[in-house]
Amino acid sequence: MSDETLIDFAAERERRIHDLHEKRLQDMRQAFEQALPLTAKKKSKARGKPKKR
Secondary structure, three states, X not given: OOHHHOOOHHHHHHHXXXXXXXXXXXXXXXXXXXXXXXXXXHHXXXXXXXXXX
């Protein structure tokens, strides 16, 4: 047998699990972006002239 034909099942399983978690994270990010869109207007609005006291 050649070393090239050996499959590291643990590494393959880790890769599959990582891909599943990454897909779930991407789905959650998209859902949050649709529910609570981030706009630059709110951030720029918060910075204004400081109040004189």
